[in-house]
Amino acid sequence: DAMVIQNPRYQVTQFGKPVTLSCSQTLNHNVMYWYQQKSSQAPKLLFHYYDKDFNNEADTPDNFQSRRPNTSFCFLDIRSPGLGDAAMYLCATSIGLAGEDEQFFGPGTRLTVL
Amino acid sequence: KQEVTQIPAALSVPEGENLVLNCSFTDSAIYNLQWFRQDPGKGLTSLLLIQSSQREQTSGRLNASLDKSSGRSTLYIAASQPGDSATYLCAVDPGTYKYIFGTGTRLKVLA
Numbered sequence: 488d489a490m491v492i493q494n495p496r497y498q499v500t501q502f503g504k505p506v507t508l509s510c511s512q513t514l515n516h517n518v519m520y521w522y523q524q525k526s527s528q529a530p531k532l533l534f535h536y537y538d539k540d541f542n543n544e545a546d547t548p549d550n551f552q553s554r555r556p557n558t559s560f561c562f563l564d565i566r567s568p569g570l571g572d573a574a575m576y577l578c579a580t581s582i583g584l585a586g587e588d589e590q591f592f593g594p595g596t597r598l599t600v601l
Numbered sequence: 602k603q604e605v606t607q608i609p610a611a612l613s614v615p616e617g618e619n620l621v622l623n624c625s626f627t628d629s630a631i632y633n634l635q636w637f638r639q640d641p642g643k644g645l646t647s648l649l650l651i652q653s654s655q656r657e658q659t660s661g662r663l664n665a666s667l668d669k670s671s672g673r674s675t676l677y678i679a680a681s682q683p684g685d686s687a688t689y690l691c692a693v694d695p696g697t698y699k700y701i702f703g704t705g706t707r708l709k710v711l712a
Binding site: 491493518527528529530532535537542544575577579581583585587588589590591592593594595597 | 605632633635637642643644645646647650652690692694696698699700702703704705
């Protein structure tokens, strides 16, 4: 049973052409996260939502935006992708209970920028 | 600022060996620590979650321990198999719902 679903699995876009990545969850978790992971590096948190409250990391470029229209869905918008934005984008969820919070990840979307 | 380090960065072992992966963190004020497995080109799979009040957790051939005071966690894999080959990541939760990840240990188990 899929719990955190990401679409598409692979996305190719052109330099500067906006792209949207999608994440959905069947866990009814309060928190949803977006991470960027480049080759052989640790996942880097871009932002997270606790319910509808948006929390942006200080070093996340303005080029990255996010929307969470409801509990189940969260979107990552890259307004003008550059070559440096090519990476794996990981969505994760957690229940949001301090001390008991376990993260569950989706399969990721591999973004290629031409 | 919390920093998470994993040593070694890569490890190759013959099949059947018991092995230990290490994770160190600089700030002992954590709520929990989670170990993940990542296969090439895939997302992260949760292996074990250790809450700050716990000392260890076990799942099958995996055992994870936590020593908050010394800022260390270990992941013990018993009787390793080629299917265990993957990158293993640890991450700490400082209580802000923002996990901080280590860069991982890339494990290869040779048949």
